Amino acid sequence: MIPFQIGKKSDGSVVTWDICILPNLFVSYQTLEEFENFTTTILAVQAKEINECLIISKRHFTNQIAINQETFVYSEPEVGSIKSINLAFTNPYKTLRKVINKNAPLTRTVIVIDDIWQIVPKLKKGAATQFKQLLNKGVKKGIHFIIGSSMPYRNLLLQLMIDRSEENKTGVINQLGAELIFNIDGLIFFRERNNINFITYYP
Secondary structure, eight states: OOEEEEEEOTTSOEEEEETTTSOOEEEEESSHHHHHHHHHHHHHHTGGGOSEEEEEESSOOOTTOOSEEEEEETTOTTTOOHHHHHHTTHHHHHHHHHHHHHOOOOOOEEEEESOHHHHGGGOOHHHHHHHHHHHHHGGGGTEEEEEEEEGGGHHHHHHHTOOTTSOOOSSOSOOSSEEEEEOTTSOEEEEOTTOOOOEEEBO
16 A cells, blocks of 8 residues: 545545556656656655655655655656666566466566656557566566656656557546646646546635
């Protein structure tokens, strides 16, 4: 269980959800700081529930969090590179294959990507395949994604949220996880997986 706070209802009551149930979380934000603050809060509060964390980020924003983590900073050539981005999914993919093939113990792993559309164009075929398999099958083995994208790229994010391994009979697009939107007016919109309706919350 990796609970996190979405926001508040109009009566002031706090609403929480579990990432493990969602099973992945797609986040659209106005500023990167919104996503960083949101993600850092989850990782800091739920550190005991997370065994490993892979962070693919433009900058180090979780240095103080007590989790076994790998960090890839892809905007700085001396720290992160196209090669490191393509290798980033290798270890969690190996974990996924081990759990599937050898029934290894489940490891609660969280993969955080702070701007998916800065990364996708850089992925080679092998890394892209690993990424999609992790996104589609990883959740059953304890691997969960928190994927962020700035609002101008939300339409592209929606395409990533489709489970293309099964026919979409529901008419909804968010088949691989729930969606959270930080609105420019300060509101928070949230919808569950396989749901077409958003619920509005307050910070």
